[in-house]
Amino acid sequence: MSLPAPQEHQDALRSADLSELLGHVHTCWDNERRSLSRQLHDSLGSSLTALTMHLGLLMQKMPQEPALQDRAAHMKQLLMQIVETNRQMQLKLWNDKLEFLGVRVALGELVEQFGEQHKIVARCSLPDDELDCPRSHGIVLLHTLEEALRNITAHAKATEVDVIVDDNEDEVMLTVKDNGVGLGAPTAATLGQAGGKYGLRMARERAAYLGGTLTLAAGAEGGVVLTMILPKPVNAL
Structure with missing residues (x-):
């Protein structure tokens, strides 16, 4: 070799x-x-x-x-x-709910407040129990969701948003879907590029620092799908 x-x-x-x-x-x-x-x-x-x-x-x-x-x-x-x-x-x-109520509540209330503020149908699917991951993962999940929702407001022209959090033995996955204009539209064409939106680029770097990934893809029925996967450390919690 x-x-x-x-x-x-x-x-x-x-x-x-x-x-x-x-x-x-x-x-x-x-x-x-x-x-x-x-x-x-x-x-x-x-x-x-x-x-x-x-x-x-x-x-x-x-x-x-x-x-x-x-x-x-x-x-x-x-x-x-x-x-x-x-x-x-x-x-x-700083979102104090992350500290006192846990990342599950912080994520759920963020989605609820986003929907009420922007008059958008915002659905959220979360695990029944608190996420079994380190504090650092919770911070990155919350910041990434905040940035994703900001981009949806600024660029997507969406009327519906779905936020899904999956917590399994090896990793935590955040998925944010919208029914907006999609990656092909001029207003959103740079979302997935490294030099495009700095907020999402920073979120991608934060995921990489924890050994994870952040990707953007066109939705099967239009819109954009953001997926963040964070592997759990062997000695998590």
Whole structure:
């Protein structure tokens, strides 16, 4: 058996090093986002809750003058908007459901909220029990589903989406199907190319770091099918 040429060997080592570096960057990024989300919740969130309570008590003691009551009501409305903005920022940084309720609930609620927000029929098929996989796999599954749904909203013009998660002894598989315009349309032609949509490209690299794959294919009845397969480590959990 012939040995690989020196340049090919160097290229392979460089590719492996870059993959490992990218995986490390993603892990650090995830940890930083989680930390920032917790800070927003613990510090800013607590302060906003306290302000809401103090404002409520103050409004009870205020003179019943229309001008004062209107100003106080306006202040309360602005405060509630800030509370909601803070909550949305926390969610965008890190989905706490992943930590406290598990990846199964996080995936299911993400699909449900997506359907309600975008008025799309969104179906989700999940295992009956919590997924038997490491935390790192759950994070990649959730981020990939988020990116897939973003792409469907931006490019697919779909009216129906199916999300299927299969959990077996050796691997976890995520499948996202839509009935949109498909890969052949100009607006979606670059979805499966390495230089196309960076979000899906990053998801593919994250899957590769865990030894898995991410593929995009045309659906049998139109639309696009995204499939991510993540093998389980031998000592998972």
